[in-house]
Amino acid sequence: MTSTSSVDGPQVWVFAEQEEGKLADVSLELLGKARELAGDLGGEAASVLLGHSVEPLAATLFSYGADLVYLVDDETLGVYRTQPYARAICDLVRKHKPEVVLYGASVIGRDLAPRVASELLTGLTADCTDLSIGDYEDKRAEKKYERVLYQIRPAFGGNIIATIVSPDHRPQMATVREGVVRMPEAAAGRDGRLIREKVRLSPDELMVEVIERYREPREVDLKSARIIVAGGMGVGSAKGFELISELAEVLGGAVGASRAAVDAGFITKAHQVGQTGTTVRPVLYIACGISGSVQHRAGMQESANIIAINTDPCAPIFQIAHYAICGDLNVVIPMMIDSYKSRGC
């Protein structure tokens, strides 16, 4: 344990999001990605752990891939608040100069990361679906850069995938949604260096009070579902989702939905699959009346088996489906339910 970092090579940081002593899944997922990026950069993966009495979490961060953990344990950081957390991160960045800082694109990450980026005058790319290291040539400025962070994200309604770089600014920062990166295997007993740091907060930065906090248990657990039956605009109504739920129930799966169906009020946001919802990798994904925007596909394309049911033969969802059923879901789904129920016969 040391109070100064003596690290070789560039560092890739992950903001370790925690609430009440529980680390967010997305932070652990990102540690796997950070290790990969650090490997390509010839550097190390590090995690920034802020909170009060959270030191035990450092061991978890090491086991998921952090080579070092910067710990700021302070009473004022007990509950997440924008300004104290931003102050702590900005000060750490100025002191240790990481090459890359990654955040979960959670409610907290999306509140914190832009505030940090603004103070540090650096770039930030939201909701990346992939990150990698590569070279970049700025043709306009006739400059070449080696080993910058490619920040890859869908844009403009999901019709394109853009690769964004911040070649002249450090750290290079990005947020990534939960579930987009595969959770690494934890290596129990894997150790790293714990670096304790302090934060100095001005009275101004402590003025916001959290008066009440309420967290409800997850309504649906799409991420661990083996089978997902998802509905889109083609389902037509909230009532229409009863058929989706019925198939899900019969097959022992969870109910998913496209953003369009959520926006239309057919079903709650907790069911949303896609870039701005949950990314899933079930054994079987049944897309019913979902056209398949890039954003939706980004959230489910790694499903092991995909069945698409759609009346439009040109629906993009068919391009990634293993089984394409061009027909009315109101006809096909009851057939599936009947076939499954009578499977023993």
Place this chain on the structure above:
Amino acid sequence: MSYECIVLAKQVVDARNITGEAMTPEGTVNRSALPSIFNPEDLNALEMALRVRNERGGKVTVVTMGPPQATQLLREALYMGADRVILLSDAAFAVSDTLATSYALARALDKLRPFHLVFCGRQAMDGDTAQVGPQVAEKISVPQATYVEELLELGDSTVQVRKDTEDGYEVLRLPLPALLTVTATAATARPYSAKRLMKYKRASSQLELFYSMLAANPSMSRDDAGERAAEEARKLEAKGLLIPTWTPAEIDAAPDRIGRRGSPTQVMKVDWVVLKCDITRNIEPAEDAVRKLVRDLIDKHILS
């Protein structure tokens, strides 16, 4: 006491309806090929500000940064009840990323001090980044609350809000001035007032006048169009219908902090994604075919 409220709004292309023709080879959106709309969550932000003013007194100023045609958004804000609207527009602002945009907006806010509350939509539907609100808050050194779904209490020096955390909520108390970003479930926007629509339908900015002059008279020189637009603008100003245009000079913006130079992020490349499955099997939507599919999936232990 009364409250000075400022709303930051963005005109966006309706991202739900983007087609291939609407994209330039560089991967930017050809705005003119698409309908532009008031960013939906910015309407919720404006509504929240209007309610504060109507219930507690004060003024609502709407600021947008964008091309001359973003003047349309400001007219709509006037129809809804905004007291004052300002267009931030100049070629030097073009291709600003979120950092450069927040810098320009913050400079405009500095010019509008003192204010009590700044409202923004949670995110713009064309980029979904949700970055500009928090970045502006940092630049003007005020606290922020993001994902605000309800304004609970407004005191002389504090505001209390409920923040949606997706898995629950938080109640936060912030000192004023503060910046709030507002979700789609917050205050539903009111319809236009017919009276205000009649009053402001001819409101325009000098930049918008200039470009519509050029569009209507393709043979007109830029100088002539400029003179004519200035003349029209003077007439509108006399009637209180001129929407002010602020350029970098008006807000004292450093040239290296706006536009491309002020933007750390660059678009390296843009790909049209074609995702393909190796083998797609077509299944007839018929009883036998579906039954066989289900049996196949059971045999492969995909279904149990």
